[in-house]
Amino acid sequence: MAWRFELYETLGSTSDLCKEKAEAGAQEKLAIQAFAQTSGRGTRGRSWVDPGGNLAISLLFRPVNATDFLAAIPFLTALSLYETARQFSTGEADFMLKWPNDLLLSERKMAGVLIEAGGRADHKWIVVGIGANLRQAPEIEGRKLSALSEVAAPPDPVVFGRNLTLQMDHWVGVWEAAGFAPIREAWLDRAHPVGRHLAVQRRETYISGSFSGLDEQGRLLLALPSGEIIPVVTGDILLD
CATH class of the missing domain: 3.30.930.10 (Bira Bifunctional Protein; Domain 2)
Incomplete structure (x- = not known):
């Protein structure tokens, strides 16, 4: 069509x-x-x-x-x-x-x-x-x-x-x-390369880390300074 x-x-x-x-x-x-x-x-x-x-x-x-x-x-x-x-x-x-x-x-x-x-x-x-x-x-x-x-x-x-x-x-x-x-x-x-520092903003909350790719569902993977990797479902992405 x-x-x-x-x-x-x-x-x-x-x-x-x-x-x-x-x-x-x-x-x-x-x-x-x-x-x-x-x-x-x-x-x-x-x-x-x-x-x-x-x-x-x-x-x-x-x-x-x-x-x-x-x-x-x-x-x-x-x-x-x-x-x-x-x-x-x-x-x-x-x-x-x-x-x-x-x-x-x-x-x-x-x-x-x-x-x-x-x-x-x-x-x-x-x-x-x-x-x-x-x-x-x-x-x-x-x-x-x-x-x-x-x-x-x-x-x-x-x-x-x-x-x-x-x-x-x-x-x-x-x-x-x-x-x-x-x-x-x-x-x-x-996209922005893996390892790029970024922050996720949810209203007044910021979570800083680095880009660690996408998972199989398309969620952004954020590597925290502690080494933990968390999936991000929603939020504004701020590139540094």
């Missing part, structure tokens, strides 16, 4: 509209894309600021096994973003993935993902909202952001979005054929 694109000049949130269509029975592989968003959302209730000319897209999936797909989709999306950005830049561009699905350029966030799920038990839907700074990065106090235009001519958001869905098809296909192991390996090849 080919992706069906609906393009809008302005939306409050591509994900909100995509979820409405999912609840109304829309088939999977629907892509809702806007040239500007006025109420974009990030994870943990944060806003996603859209100054225009960037990517704002939400993708609808209806997987057979929603539980397994939800565990894999952050990594499938991250890999798809990484490879699509590579297509529009030179080999010298310093892209890196940060757990679980942020795309960094020169260690500053260039793209983020918001994953939401719903529907009946026998007809689940999953909406993957993706925002990527193509033309310009918004200025947000206390945050270091980047844009693809720093390393390449900014691509047309529609062209970028269509290439992104092709990458999504590829990585979903790899996962369906071979499971999570090759996805885990590919993600690790593109």
Whole structure:
């Protein structure tokens, strides 16, 4: 099934509209894309600021096994973003993935993902909202952001979005054929290296340690100064 694109000049949130269509029975592989968003959302209730000319897209999936797909989709999306950005830049561009699905350029966030799920038990839907700074990065106090235009001519958001869905098809296909192991390996090849010092922030709590890879479920493994290795399920990852 080919992706069906609906393009809008302005939306409050591509994900909100995509979820409405999912609840109304829309088939999977629907892509809702806007040239500007006025109420974009990030994870943990944060806003996603859209100054225009960037990517704002939400993708609808209806997987057979929603539980397994939800565990894999952050990594499938991250890999798809990484490879699509590579297509529009030179080999010298310093892209890196940060757990679980942020795309960094020169260690500053260039793209983020918001994953939401719903529907009946026998007809689940999953909406993957993706925002990527193509033309310009918004200025947000206390945050270091980047844009693809720093390393390449900014691509047309529609062209970028269509290439992104092709990458999504590829990585979903790899996962369906071979499971999570090759996805885990590919993600690790593109992420901050093992041994990189980082901290996990959960509200006002910080846990410092070093990156020790991913386990078979995709949980971040954090090596503590004591030598203990703990799995991380949720939290903001702060790179030092």
